[in-house]
Amino acid sequence: MDIRIQAIHFVAAKQLEAFIQKKVSKLEQFYDGILSAEVVLRVIKPESALNKQVHIRLMIKNFDCFAEKACDTFEGAIDDAVDALEKQLAKHKKKNRTKSVK
Secondary structure (H helix, E strand, O other), X not given: OXXXXXXXXXXXXXXXXXXXXXXXXXXXXXXXXXXXXXXXXXXXXXXXXXXEEEEEEEEEOOEEEEEEEEEOOHHHHHHHHHHHHHHHHHHHHHHHHHHHHO
């Protein structure tokens, strides 16, 4: 899976990029057909408690998954977004199985 990381108006640390690669690549365990992933990191102004925002879009053949989460750290927001995507992938996989059985 190809994972593109884009940080808006700041430079992401190598540790953060490695964390993102690790977490997002684990989504392949839930669905085999993931073609690529786009991760966008943004710091929301003005400074508030939940000012780190993450958008993750998964490109799948004939389907896209998207999750947007905000948290006080990028790691927390990534964890939340990946959890949401796991649920979406499981739901999509179940839906496809149901269609193929009929």
